[in-house]
Amino acid sequence: MNSVRRFFLSGKTVICLIAAALFAITLSAFIPQSFLVSPEKMLAWRMAHPLLGSLSELLGLHHIYTHPVFSAVLAGTAVSLSLSTRDQCLAAWRRMCRPDPEMPGAESFAVVGSVEHCSQVISSLGFLRRNAGDGVVRFVRHPWGYWGNALLHFGMVVSIAASLFIALTQQRGVVQIAEGTPWYPSYPLLSEEHGLLAKPLVLPDTLRLDRVTYRFRPDNSVQRLGSNLSFMSDAGTVETGSVEINKILIHRGMRFYQGVEFGHAFFVEVTGPDGLSRMFQLQIQHPEAPGRPAYNDYSGLLGEGQLLRAKYLVDAAGKSFSRVDPLLTLRLEAGGREIGRVPLTVGEEGVIGAYRFRLQAFAPWSRLLVVNLVGMPAIFLGFFIICLGGVLHYFAPPREVTVCEAAGGVVMVRWRAVKFAGFYMDELASLKQSLGLEDNHG
């Protein structure tokens, strides 16, 4: 057991763990990760780097953060940090309660006067009197600094543990919904993600987007974006709420965030060559400027090998965002060749090849992020402990002073900084000066 402890606490192990984590994360910065890029982009990358692509396929480098080796590194780091935290806590406690009488590395000097007088002077300089024993009076400045390193590492343990818990139990998904349309709990969420120990996220109630509110600045950038929502339970009760960017809505334990994406959804009736009509909802992101259309492509909507491309202007005249009279243009392609295109306003219809398109209606849509996770307070607590420990460790290393009577009627004063002693030589100089000594150190 002791050898295991020693292994995890050895400097070499710690450096190796840091190096391994560094290597893995750096690798993930160069090799696209499957949870971050679309399958199309991943395929393009593989085509561009055939050798690296096959190597990363073989070694599982496209999912580094869920790789067993990375998990092992993380586990090793957590064990090492935990053991180190324990040892540092014990050391801090020891230093606080049973200070080392030897005070290794202390600077000693003798002053003329009494112990009591020296003690008063030292106290006036901000040193706290701790205890007196064996004729020695002890002082310390920043005693909490003893706990700095322990807290810094403990904070990391808490953060890692909480992150791991969240990664295993979190549920998240995306709802992209048009005004007035419902989203039933049975609908699968977009971009759904859940931890190993969690089930896929399901909305607790039927969700309806009542209204999308948005405002633009004079330069046409989005100033404000929000959604008014209704939650309709099976019992028939309706709860309403609103969500905005930076204003979260919590409903039955689930957190709803307003995404930055929004635009207009077009309800297009398509009559195919077989005479059957189907209704499609085409969601397109809001244009960035009144005169610049926004685009979206729909592959496979009308069948294999057919690509429907759509673009729209908020105002058919392309003059402003305040007047909403959209112009939708549909273009049909097959085999990379354009078959035809048709511009549509509400109520209009047109034909491209064997298809008849009719724009029935339009409505604003917005993207909502739905998150259900437990443990965030622990993450934030870990962050706070890391910051507290770091500040204590780096900004308030303890400085100890002992005063005792020595032979010849003089008082022996010893000073030391627990860490970075060279940095606090000015303090030593001012201590000497306050005690009536000239400082000769340069």
Added chain:
Amino acid sequence: MDKQVAICVALNWLAVLCYVAATIVNVSGVIFRKEVVEQRSYQPVWLGLLVHSAAIAYWWRVVGHGPYMAPSEVLSADAWITMVVFLVFLRIFPRIRTASVIVFPVVFLMVALANFYNPGIRSLPPTFGGIWLVLHICFYKIAFGTLVIALAFSIFHLLKNRPITAAWMERLPSLDGIDLYAYRFAGFGFIFWAIGMLAGSIWAYKSWGRYWGWDPVETWSLITWLLMGGYLHLRRFFRMSGNRAAWFFVLCFVMSVVSLFVTSHMGTSIHAEYFR
């Protein structure tokens, strides 16, 4: 608009002029060991800082948000914070005085570089709001300031630890002292970087429900932090010091520059809005 840009650019150039004058006086004071001259270099520094502050405040009022979007704003604000951090630490630790030889030129170069970017008005996306974002940005800037000071001492160490050194280097602290200051300020930088990263994480969670998204800026920021952690642990466990430590820190500093100024161009994410 053109008039507002012209006023801001003119104020920035005036600040650069002050900082350049301060650098010349400061470096000559240090090299020729004229303490009075070196002390006088702080007059143009304070004047430059005043003008620089006015330029930042004026532009803040014009664009309606803090200096953290366009490259010109980011560089100018980073330079300002670096100078303020140096002056604050100088009051606390007077022995870091000679770091001015590196800090002053870094500051004026950053402000000058800021002026070469188009300081057009960049609107703030609606997600860019809240106290956590402000803390996130501030702590990264403060971290950068402390890392510049650590870089200064690392460079001093590399210069002074050669067989033949210039006479002016006698004014620097001893090699051990320089090494210690580099170590200490790297530690300050490490902890400020951590606080910046954690504040950003909280901001992200409050804005879109994800406290860590592995986007390029976040990933490289974590890499930089781990590298600095490696540096600190190597010094602690293996007593790494001297030139090896200095070169290692230079690598850490280069990585921090890449993290702060390059990675936002690497991909599309919320961070891609900044410094573009």
